[in-house]
Amino acid sequence: MSPEEILGLVAAAAAAGLINAVAGGGTLVTFPTLLLFGTAQKVANATSTLALVVGTAGGVLGFRQHLAAVKPWLWRLLPPSLIGGGLGSWLLTQTSDRTFSHLVPFLILFATLLFLAQTPLRRWMGRTPPGTPPGMGAIAGAIVFQFAVGIYGGYFGAGIGILMLASLGLIGLTDIHQMNGLKTVLSSLINLVAATWFIAAGLIDWRRAGIMTVGALIGYWIGSHYSQRIPQARVRQLVTAIGLVIAGVAFWKEFAP
Helix, strand or coil, rough: HHHHHHHHHHHHHHHHHHHHHCCCCCCHHHHHHHHHCCHHHHHHHHHHHHHHHHHHHHHHHHCCHHHHHHHHHHHHHHHHHHHHHHHHHHHHCCCCCCCHHHHHHHHHHHHHHHHHHHHHHHHHHCCCCCCCCHHHHHHHHHHHHHHHHHHHHHCCCHHHHHEEEEEHCCCCCCCCCHHHHHHHHHHHHHHHHHHHHHCCCCCCHHHHHHHHHHHHHHHHHHHHHHHHHCHHHHHHHHHCCCCCCCCHHHHHHCCCC
């Protein structure tokens, strides 16, 4: 690999790690970067997943002080995340990702708008004030939604953080740093299951994965630490902005002439 490719991969992985620590969607940085340097589509997806799942360790450590408060939700959402991630990654190894890639922009835009509208939606659903303990219906809905997120994350993964933040907001979580901590753990587990499938299927470019892991660790660590020094309202604005930008990029990537 040329020095330009090495620097490009490290920079893309660092940016993706930072974006994932704050909101999610970093795959839409690493995936096209790998394609730019001549990596095959499925290999690029698998290599990006492995690099980012290793890098997630920096993000989990950065949010560790917030995880105790959301431990009940962690145990509820862990099984659907693992099962969904395994199913989604198996689907990628068995089928073409062309049709699913067309859905990516719409899913990310929907998740971003849902995240933006979670407060009025909570009021419309009768969940006022925020923080009201969720009922059984809300818990069941969150589990089903997380299973769908796991399938999507195992298959492609871009924007799963935004999808989870939107869902967590609707079930009553209000502390954005606790939500980010829970999201980081669950997304890392989804990617871990997917990466295991991709390794078994021989889809990993190990040289590029190793280089990108270094950048991802740096990005996750910076994002998880410094996002907590920003007021929660600003972090929510940043999440929304990142989601809209990623959705715009995804629409352009898929549908531009």
